[in-house]
Amino acid sequence: MSLSFAIIGGGWYGCHIATSFRSLGFGVTIFEQHQRLLHASSGNNQFRLHMGFHYPRHYGTRMQSRDGFSRFVERYPALSSPIAQNLYAVPKGDSLIDFLTYKLIMTSSGIEFTEMASVPDVLANIEGCLQAPERVLLLDKARRYFTERLGPFLITGHRVESIEERGDGVYVDGRRFDFVIDASWGHFTKPPIDLFYEPTMLLYYEANTPFPAVTLVDGPLCSIYPTEDPLLYTLSSVPHTPLGRFNTATEARAVLDNVDSALVATKVERMEEHISRYVPGFKDVFRFVGPQLAMKTKPLGSFDDRSCYVYKNGRVFSVMSGKIDTIFFSVERILSMIEAMGGEEPMRNVPSGLRAEILGVNSTLTSA
Ligand SMILES: Cc1cc2nc3c(=O)[nH]c(=O)nc-3n(C[C@H](O)[C@H](O)[C@H](O)COP(=O)(O)OP(=O)(O)OC[C@H]3O[C@@H](n4cnc5c(N)ncnc54)[C@H](O)[C@@H]3O)c2cc1C
Incomplete structure (x- = not known):
């Protein structure tokens, strides 16, 4: 059965x-x-x-x-x-690690990428950049x-x-x-x-032209990533996306239930300011569409x-x-x-048959 x-x-x-x-x-x-x-x-x-x-x-x-x-x-x-184009960029000064260290960690982990010979024009304040075949x-x-x-x-x-x-x-x-x-x-x-529960707010944006995925690493940085819908993207920011940390899911849920338009407007302003530091033309290309609310369950730890x-x-x-x-x-x-x-x-008290097997094989080989 x-x-x-x-x-x-x-x-x-x-x-x-x-x-x-x-x-x-x-x-x-x-x-x-x-x-x-x-x-x-x-x-x-x-x-x-x-x-x-x-x-x-x-x-x-x-x-x-x-x-x-x-x-x-x-x-x-x-x-x-x-x-089409998926960039991982290490900002000058704001990242927790430098570009060479980042690149070495990915290389030694056997993760496939292409290093960009120069930083694409759409980015600013960047030390170095990889193109990643993520999906x-x-x-x-x-x-x-x-x-x-x-x-x-x-x-x-x-x-x-x-x-x-x-x-x-x-x-x-x-x-x-x-x-x-x-x-x-x-x-x-x-x-x-x-562990803790983290209510989150990502922001959906519509682009007026196809734009690369851009992820700034590593630390309290931000990213723009495409969705399955052409020209619809999400904007996420490590300092601004979380809406708190809670010991119970009930407390975290209450925060999500109380999100209002004033909070959304504040997040839009802060997250746009954050991404614009590295993508200066962000506001020319993207138009805010709406928030996405969710919850993460995360283990404690900073690594x-x-x-x-x-x-x-x-x-x-x-x-x-x-x-x-x-x-x-x-x-x-x-x-x-x-x-x-x-x-x-059931197997705990069964004696090993290895010795008998080895001796058996050897006896036929040595007796010849
Ligand atoms: C803002 C944000 C961005 C993220 N970005 C990414 C990303 O880009 N890529 C990535 O890989 N991951 C990402 N993650 C993480 C990813 O979403 C999760 O790792 C994944 O969805 C977890 O899947 P799950 O099936 O464990 O949980 P869930 O999708 O949460 O499913 C759990 C299900 O259990 C149900 N449930 C709970 N209690 C009960 C009950 N008592 N009875 C019946 N049903 C119950 C819930 O309704 C829910 O449908 C992100 C998460 C967040 C919040």
Whole structure:
């Protein structure tokens, strides 16, 4: 009989885990509190399929992103598209690292890029610049792709209230499963690490002409990134996008619920001022369209760890998402933890047969 899994959360992680487990022949039921998939942070972000360029301060994140990028393009070829010009630029003076160090970190991590011979004219106050083959995630297609594949196993509009482990399994709102995977990004059970909830505001802009993606690294800087909609971009700023840090998701949600037009106007002014320092023609090309509100769940720490982690408590797995490119790691960790549960105990007292095997082979070789 195949194992049954309840998955809490229909974001990128829940959807990827559910389709992967279906391919392996497991029984899957996915619970999503909203009426559609990819409704929360998975549908409200900068839509960047990372390769690792964002994370010069965290080796593990770079490795997960570098490998996750190739695997994502192979597994979901229709769910991202290339970007004509995608620049990672290190500003003079304002960056936490210099351009040579940044470039060396990316080279030594095996991340593919082209160094720009000169800084493009659209940029100012820049020490050096790379062109990166990253891609943009296609949200609308992804939503349709997962809805089609998961339709019969999907329960939308259902907010999971309780999970309870009993002798014969684990019960989700009274329904029995072999295992539960909490892919709610820390909104149902809290992963056992120090973390905080960060409400965020990105800004959508329309360009009057195609413009390169520009990401200033590393530190309290900003970026412009395209969306799947031609000429629609997001503007993000490390100091201005976050709307606070909170110990609970409820407190963070209250901040999002109270965003008003005055706050949006302030953010527009500050973020435009910020990006204009490095893209002086920003206001000539871009027109503000509206805000995008979302929430991040982040581990405490200043070196920017955005890797994916999986924790296990009995029959309940809790996934602490990294970025979207790191979804593959979650499936592998869950499968290997399940494998270890079955294998460890029965094998503990079985003596090794290695010595007998070696002696047996040697005796036939030496007796000739
Ligand atoms: C401003 C911003 C910019 C970002 N930019 C990028 C980027 O460019 N590239 C990138 O890779 N990542 C980016 N990220 C991070 C990325 O969005 C997340 O890593 C990813 O979406 C997390 O996916 P998830 O499935 O774990 O969580 P979510 O997408 O948040 O999904 C969790 C789901 O669980 C559901 N849920 C919660 N509780 C319950 C319950 N009790 N019962 C039922 N359902 C429940 C929620 O409704 C939600 O749909 C960004 C995030 C933000 C906020």
